[in-house]
Amino acid sequence: MDPIYRSTINRDVPPARPGEFQPVGIGPLRVWPPVVLAPMAGVTNYPFRSICRRFGAGLYVSEMITARPLVEGNRKTLRLADFGPDEHPRSLQLYGVDPHYVGRAVERLVGEGAVDHIDMNFGCPVRKVTRKGGGAAIPIKPRLLRNIVRAAVRAAGTVPVTIKFRMGIDDHLLSSPQAGIIGEEEGCAAVALHARTAAQLYDGEARWEAIAELKHAVRSIPVLGNGDIWEAEDALRMMRQTGCDGVVVGRGCLGRPWLFRDLADVFDGRAPRDPPRLGEVVEVMLEHAGRLVAWAGERHGVQMFRRHATWYTKGFRGSGQLRRRIMMVGDLDGLRAALAEIDPEERFPPSAMRVPRGKTAGRQKVALPDGYLDDLQDETPPGADAEDPGSGG
Secondary structure: OOHHHOOHHHOOOOOOOOOOOOOEEEOOEEEOOOEEEOOOOOOOOHHHHHHHHHHOOOEEEEEEEEHHHHHOOOHHHHHHOOOOOOOOOOEEEEEOOOHHHHHHHHHHHHHOOOOOEEEEEEOOOOHHHHOOOOHHHHHHOHHHHHHHHHHHHHHHOOOOEEEEEEOEEEOOEEOHHHHHHHHHHOOOOEEEEEOOOOOOOOOOOOOOHHHHHHHHHOOOOOEEEEOOOOOHHHHHHHHHHHOOOEEEEOHHHOOOOOHHHHHHHHHOOOOOOOOOOHHHHHHHHHHHHHHHHHHHOHHHHHHHHHHHHHHHHOOOOOHHHHHHHHHHOOOHHHHHHHHOOOOOOOOOOHHHOOOOOOOOOOOOOOOOOOOOOOOOOOOOOOOHHHOOOOOOO
């Protein structure tokens, strides 16, 4: 990569040496490079996953679906569980708060041959979820967490189950080593940590030292690290500093699916290539929009693409005016016309390399049910209203 595109923090990070890193084993799956796309609500649908997969190998997890609606046959939930005909392995993130419904949901997914891997979300920090006792509130209660994980693993049979969680509620209520050990003891194939607390939301820097602590506690299964993978070299730094077995990439690939190409390069010992110029970015944008239209219909597909357009164009000259034009279009022809006036030779803005995309809200005081912390050994499942289809981790 041209030195002007390498941040100071990564300027002296060399690509991987031969044999330095190994594929991540998740049950029978061998993931190389050791990179997983993080599920993101409203983002990681099949069209987006297919774009990312075109740029590089790895494991691409679907949008999260919730257990109870799946069991009850909710049509919208079933739509989110869709995979492309060419998609393999089929990796799905499942969220549930009740062992009964989690077990039945996994039985359905496995029984129908719908999945090759199930990832469970215990990291959602959203207020409307945690105040009902769901999401990131679950791991602080080890018996409840254990019951949910046990139900999923038993129902999955030979299909590998992984879990993803945060460091804890806040700095005074940490749970990540304990959650990882529970996952290991209950037969999970791997565990993943977003190295922030629920109170941090997506604010500040991820605390990679917590990943190292989890890796020290969990010895027999892979540990994956998540948080602040903005450039390919960040993945190498994380793995070298923490000893983790692979990385989970979330916001860093929004509007930049070629990050997976860069990750494949550095793990195979090559320097990453320069970022695409604006003309190449527009080609990817139109391909992405076209895939969304084929998947969801023209009107809805173009509407869904608008949020991606913001991420793709961030930092380019005149991008604010360009985005305003894009927000007004209603079909692919309109999108092509809005993008026709760009300078195709404009280089990717170095200042945009590490600009956070997606969720960037500040910190919060985590909302919990009244009396939730009185008995951390309580294993009573939260109510159905703790299952929110828009949550994430």
